[in-house]
Amino acid sequence: MIPSSLHFFKPLTDIPSLSIEKAHGIYLYTKEGKKIIDAASGAVVVNIGQGREELAEIALEQIRNLNYIFPLWTSKPLEDLVKRLSSWFSQTYRFYFTTGGAESVESALRFTFLYQAMENKPWKNKILSRYTSYHGTTLGALSASGNFLRRKNLEHCLFDWPKIPPPYCYRCPWSKTYPSCGIACAEVLEELLNEETAKSIAGFIAEPIIGASGGAIVPVDEYWPKVAEICKKHELLLIIDEVMTGFGRTGKRFAFEHWKLEPDIIVCAKGLSSGYSPMGMIAVKEELVQKCEQKAKSFMFYTYTSNPLGCTVANKVLEIIESERLIEHSNRIGAFLGESLKKALSDHPLVGDIRGKGLFWGVEIVRNKQTKEPFDPKEGCLGKIITSALELGVFFYPCQGMVDGVSGEALLVCPPFTVTEAEIINIVDVLKESLDRLKQALAMT
Ligand code: PMP
Numbered sequence: 001m002i003p004s005s006l007h008f009f010k011p012l013t014d015i016p017s018l019s020i021e022k023a024h025g026i027y028l029y030t031k032e033g034k035k036i037i038d039a040a041s042g043a044v045v046v047n048i049g050q051g052r053e054e055l056a057e058i059a060l061e062q063i064r065n066l067n068y069i070f071p072l073w074t075s076k077p078l079e080d081l082v083k084r085l086s087s088w089f090s091q092t093y094r095f096y097f098t099t100g101g102a103e104s105v106e107s108a109l110r111f112t113f114l115y116q117a118m119e120n121k122p123w124k125n126k127i128l129s130r131y132t133s134y135h136g137t138t139l140g141a142l143s144a145s146g147n148f149l150r151r152k153n154l155e156h157c158l159f160d161w162p163k164i165p166p167p168y169c170y171r172c173p174w175s176k177t178y179p180s181c182g183i184a185c186a187e188v189l190e191e192l193l194n195e196e197t198a199k200s201i202a203g204f205i206a207e208p209i210i211g212a213s214g215g216a217i218v219p220v221d222e223y224w225p226k227v228a229e230i231c232k233k234h235e236l237l238l239i240i241d242e243v244m245t246g247f248g249r250t251g252k253r254f255a256f257e258h259w260k261l262e263p264d265i266i267v268c269a270k271g272l273s274s275g276y277s278p279m280g281m282i283a284v285k286e287e288l289v290q291k292c293e294q295k296a297k298s299f300m301f302y303t304y305t306s307n308p309l310g311c312t313v314a315n316k317v318l319e320i321i322e323s324e325r326l327i328e329h330s331n332r333i334g335a336f337l338g339e340s341l342k343k344a345l346s347d348h349p350l351v352g353d354i355r356g357k358g359l360f361w362g363v364e365i366v367r368n369k370q371t372k373e374p375f376d377p378k379e380g381c382l383g384k385i386i387t388s389a390l391e392l393g394v395f396f397y398p399c400q401g402m403v404d405g406v407s408g409e410a411l412l413v414c415p416p417f418t419v420t421e422a423e424i425i426n427i428v429d430v431l432k433e434s435l436d437r438l439k440q441a442l443a444m445t
Contacts, residue, residue, distance in 0.1 A: 014383030025051065026416045028050075034393070040396055041415060042275055045271065045274065045275040046275045047248060047270075047330075047416055048417060052276075055276045058313070058316050059309060059312065062312040067308060069306065071306065075308050077308045080311070081312075084315055088247075089254075093285060095283055097279065098280040104243070104267045105136045105241065106138055108267050109127055109239075111288075114292060115291070116203075119291070125200055125202060127140075127144050127159075127161050127202060128161065128201045128203070128204045128205075130163055131404045132168060133166065133207060133210060135207075137150070140159070146404070147213035147400075149377070149401040166217065167217070167220065168217050170353040186230070189204070193236075206227075214362065215362030215364055216360050216410075224258075224259035224261055237264040238261070238264050242256065242268050243269045244270060244360075247271035247272060247321065248358070248417060249414065250334075251331035251357055264284070265284050265288075267282050273313050276317060277307075277310040278310065279311075327417075329418075334360070334361075336424060345435070349369050350367075352366035359414055362410045362413070365381065365410065374403055382411070385435060385438055386398055388434035389431060397411065397414065398411060
């Protein structure tokens with residue numbers, strides 16, 4: 001436990017705070033010597049697993065050689081990373097580097113507004129997004145986020161930007177069923193954009209598969225192609241937030257590849273450096289940058305952009321993913337994880353839905369399986385499951401805020417790509433046991 005005498009901002013949640021001393025592969029070791037499987041990869045970050053010697057060596061060498069450059073200059077680590085990244089995308093993108101997800105989202109929003117202004121459309125000054133979404137905690141990113149719990153107490157300071165419902169079949173906002181629904185969640189975008197007020201929208205930002213506030217909500221196959229077409233028709237830049245899903249997490253290099261999208265801007269962080277250095281980036285379509293560049297002299301300017309240590313680390317992380325064929329592995333082992341979760345938990349009375357792709361799976365918990373009634377967050381049931389699981393030696397990522405104004409809760413199961421079948425069996429057993437414990441506790445109350 002973290003001592004209360006330690007004066008730093010501790011999150012006030014019902015998730016136990018642990019003091020972690022070291023980590024290796026998919027395992028965390030607490031100060032008290034407890035060994036825990038990290039089935040959340042931290043905050044869905046550590047895709048290649050912890051404690052890689054080759055990263056320690058390369059980081060040390062980089063710090064010895066060059067630890068910082070003026071933001072407008074270049075260096076070998078930056079050049080090597082850009083060259084490698086170019087081969088990760090099938091189109092030509094221009095990259096800009098930051099230190100994390102929110103900073104990258106801010107950069108994407110900033111580019112979008114700048115682009116529209118350079119196109120002589122300065123009235124396009126709003127960003128459209130979805131409820132049940134999370135894009136970061138800075139004020140622009142939070143304004144685009146539709147998770148009411150994470151916006152709480154700050155609403156009055158945020159931009160008043162429009163939002164549409166998410167593609168969330170398990171709780172369809174129109175109470176329709178696929179495929180007779182006509183993909184109402186995509187059609188609503190067209191309806192909104194036909195209104196006069198929608199002329200002010202510069203871009204649409206969304207997670208390809210909803211993570212932190214949804215628990216791996218995967219849209220139906222028709223959703224993304226339809227949304228992309230509508231954005232194009234109305235001249236909105238399509239910003240895909242791959243902060244959680246990028247770099248192999250969902251079994252492809254990027255989740256948008258599941259639907260063959262060609263986003264205008266792609267936002268990444270987390271898996272880019274696997275947590276070995278704070279790192280984020282945006283990839284912007286080359287033709288958009290060129291158009292903009294002719295008129296606007298300078299784009300973004302963060303002190304830590306293109307940080308040599310971050311670039312070296314990210315380059316090595318991507319090299320490891322390539323050489324160890326970790327995306328292929330995550331795809332294979334992810335299918336096993338999905339099947340195991342469904343086999344063990346589909347009939348569980350507290351499990352409403354199990355969904356996901358690759359090594360990115362969500363288990364939504366409910367009070368009533370028939371009515372889909374969610375737990376009241378005040379009951380702390382999600383925290384109870386996570387606490388039991390930690391006692392049993394596994395950490396899961398908590399997701400809250402799926403149902404607007406009501407909450408709705410899920411756990412993300414997303415271990416590092418190096419996880420084995422035996423470890424997955426253990427992870428699923430622990431989740432079942434933790435749910436059983438809550439079921440027993442609820443029966444007693
Ligand atoms: N976008 C998405 C999709 C995220 O999941 C997150 C963080 N969970 C962010 C943006 C913000 O990233 P960061 O916490 O690194 O600022």
